Amino acid sequence: MKAQPDADKTLSMILSRLDDMKAEETITIDLRGKSAFSDYMIVTSGRANRHVGAIAENVTKALKENGIKNIHVEGLPNCDWVLIDSGDVVVHVFRPEVREFYNLERLWAQNPAAAAI
Numbered sequence: 157m158k159a160q161p162d163a164d165k166t167l168s169m170i171l172s173r174l175d176d177m178k179a180e181e182t183i184t185i186d187l188r189g190k191s192a193f194s195d196y197m198i199v200t201s202g203r204a205n206r207h208v209g210a211i212a213e214n215v216t217k218a219l220k221e222n223g224i225k226n227i228h229v230e231g232l233p234n235c236d237w238v239l240i241d242s243g244d245v246v247v248h249v250f251r252p253e254v255r256e257f258y259n260l261e262r263l264w265a266q267n268p269a270a271a272a273i
Contacts, residue, residue, distance in 0.1 A: 163244035
């Protein structure tokens with residue numbers, strides 16, 4: 157059994173995979189010291205539902221290949237917003253309209269302490 161990779165290594169691997177999959181407007185939010193549940197949050201977009209699904213499946217596959225266990229994925233049936241929780245890094249893959257509506261980046265930038273509760 158492989159050891160769980162550290163958060164920075166996981167982050168780097170996910171960002172590389174997002175780039176390979178042509179994910180758009182990728183933002184990394186550093187949660188270290190601000191959140192008890194994760195070290196990093198990535199918010200990114202796919203052009204359409206199929207693109208969102210393909211990005212999410214590719215990232216999930218890469219996490220498994222790198223020995224990360226207990227990956228939690230939500231939203232794959234609709235592919236409007238897919239959440240991938242790998243523990244140290246949480247990835248949100250949105251369709252552009254859905255991302256704009258929820259605007260997670262603004263929520264975390266304004267008051268990360270309140271959002272962590």
